[in-house]
Amino acid sequence: MIKAIRYLPLCLMLLLLFGCATLPENIDRPPSKAFINTEDTAIGTAIAKQTVKHPEKSGFLLLEDGLDAFVGRAVLARFAQRSIDVQYYLYHDDLVGRLFTNLLVKAADRGVRVRLLVDDMDLDGRDLSLAVLDAHANIEVRIFNPFSRNLNRVTQFITRFGSVTRRMHNKSFTVDNQATILGGRNIGNEYFEADPDLAFGDLDVMGIGPVPQKVSDSFDLYWNNELTYPAGVLRGEAPKPEEIEQHHIQLQNFIAEQADSIYVKALEKSTLAQKIKNNQTVFRWGQAHVVYDLPEKVQEDFDQTQLHLSSQLNTYLNNLERELTIFSPYFVPGKAGTQLLTGLAQKGARVRILTNSLSSNDVGIVHAGYAKYRKALLRGGVELYEMNKQLSSQQRKDKRGVGGSSKASLHAKSFVLDRQQLFIGSLNLDPRSLLQNTEIGVIIDQPEIAGKMADWFDQGIESVAFRLELIENSNGSESIRWHGMVDETPTTFDVDPYTGFWQRLGIGCMSLLPIESQL
Missing domain, CATH: 3.30.870.10 (Endonuclease Chain A)
Known part of the structure; x- marks a missing residue:
């Protein structure tokens, strides 16, 4: 008991020190919502002949294979004309993560609005790269339930237990409010067969018809929630022009190096890629209920x-x-x-x-x-x-x-x-x-x-x-x-x-x- 009393001041000091985790004021968060009336987009026009035959039903395509799952996202991103809404729990800075980022940047360069919402669990030390992405005129990056940037994360798991220990595990990818992909995959090599030594048995589904609009309703709720912080607000300062240029060059050099890689070649030969090429993609239709x-x-x-x-x-x-x-x-x-x-x-x-x-x-x-x-x-x-x-x-x-x-x-x-x-x-x-x-x-x-x-x-x-x-x-x-x-x-x-x-x-x-x- 005497020893406990002797160490009490030290314990109190550590508690005060560890309790200093703070977040910036989250007021620079302009609200936005998914676009409506997007039936005239390339994707909307392409699926119109099918949706008219199945009123009030949604069409679905299983993405069981990791290669197909990435190809599905890539095809939608390349045909996007108005918007891409992305929501993930984990977003790795690896081969798949960079290929995926490049898809978003290319779409934004064409004038597509990109909203990227990521949980903060996987983002330690990546504030600059996210701020660079956020600096693009057509890209907004927001982070859900962020850790404080003025205290290490391990400490916050103790001092903010019950807060930062509860995460956004959602996974969705929606393009032009006309097509969406839901399932178990995060963005990373192990989910898309990008490395022979990394593999998870996973499952996604692509949906068209009424389902994308329901997913967009969910996305908008999270995007505009008070727990969602713009990347720039968390970092506290805008990236310098030279930092933006450096990151851009690094990404483009990396993508160029992958042009003839085993993985990119495998994507080109995936089952879904061949079906799309031969116009053999078949959606299965039925009633559906998005739950979240x-x-x-x-x-x-x-x-x-x-x-x-x-x-x-x-x-x-x-x-x-x-x-x-x-x-x-x-x-x-x-x-x-x-x-x-x-x-x-x-x-x-x-x-x-x-x-x-x-x-x-x-x-x-x-x-x-x-x-x-x-x-x-x-x-x-x-x-x-x-x-x-x-x-x-x-x-x-x-x-x-x-x-x-x-x-x-x-x-x-x-x-x-x-x-x-x-x-x-x-x-x-x-x-x-x-x-x-x-x-x-x-x-x-x-x-x-x-x-x-x-x-x-x-x-x-x-x-x-x-x-x-x-x-x-x-x-x-x-x-x-x-x-x-x-x-x-x-x-x-x-x-x-x-x-x-x-x-x-x-x-x-x-x-x-x-x-x-x-x-």
Whole structure:
């Protein structure tokens, strides 16, 4: 006690020091909204013949392949005439990030209005480059829920806990308010197959018809929210002309160097690129409902469910009759989610879940949150599958996967309801997505696409994932077995596959921590 009193002044001084994180006054934030009456744009004209045949329905094109996902964005950007609205959680300064930035700059050079809204999680040390981009006459860059620039970020995770720990996880790309892309991909190499050593199994969908306007409504809410700061306001000073010129030259030199690169050549030969070239692109049509969290969610208590995307999904789950198939990389159902899923199974619905295994999960503590619900889920009739892949310690540290088209880490966020409807978006089924962060997605009433995804699960799951089985031991205790293919041989594990004792012990210890709401 005496020692504690002796160090009290030091503790108070550190608290005062660490509490000095401040943000500039956010008043220079002119409001703007998505353009309307854009049917006469190149994209609007191109899709008019299709939309008129499907009144009040939206057309969808799955972007399952990383190359196709980038090509889809590139094609839309190159045909943009009035606007590009971009909203992402992560925006890396890597090959894909720079190619993507170049698409935006080229469009802006043609007179297209570009609004770029990025969460601040990935932007440490990049204020100058963002300010340079913002300096373009036709580009505005805004940052959501920013960290203070006068205190290091690690400290702010403590002093501003509950504020900067809640992020904008939304992902959308909308052009001329006529076409949009939603899904699980951030902007970075690992999401678009730009490096053979980096790969996430992911899923996006391109939408035309009424859907883009609904996505634009969501974008405008975030763009004009008080938590969104213009890049120039955060930096505090405009970039110098020589800084702008230097960044411009560096970007153009980089793009020129990539002209004959393996990745750019692969983009030119992607399946979608060839279909577009041969006029073979086919959209599937159906009713759709865009769902999203309101930006105020990150400021309010968790019980303000009227702000939550999840409250909009309840109706669909409550109407489920036969089958629910879930793809979720980070899956922490909690007690309520476990009760919901097992309840559906006990009513006769088949509930199947694919998530990451301990060996493929790039966030070990999330797996700790999930693992403690496995037995209850299996006991309640839920079918569990975990990715049959392995990340090295360094790859896990770098949040990286391995193996080109053979994805090491699941990143797609989707689920299929009764093979009639499907959800695709940014939402993980964990407390962080459901309660802490903001998300967006679309529910599509389209049996052909929904059935295709469910059929893939039927036919391909055993080749990419372990099936979990709950075993009752002779002493009455329960344990889990993992069944899967190893080197094309059926194999059973009685512990988490491809893991060591200390790794499993660490996960077990983490599962005891009272931090589930942060996972």
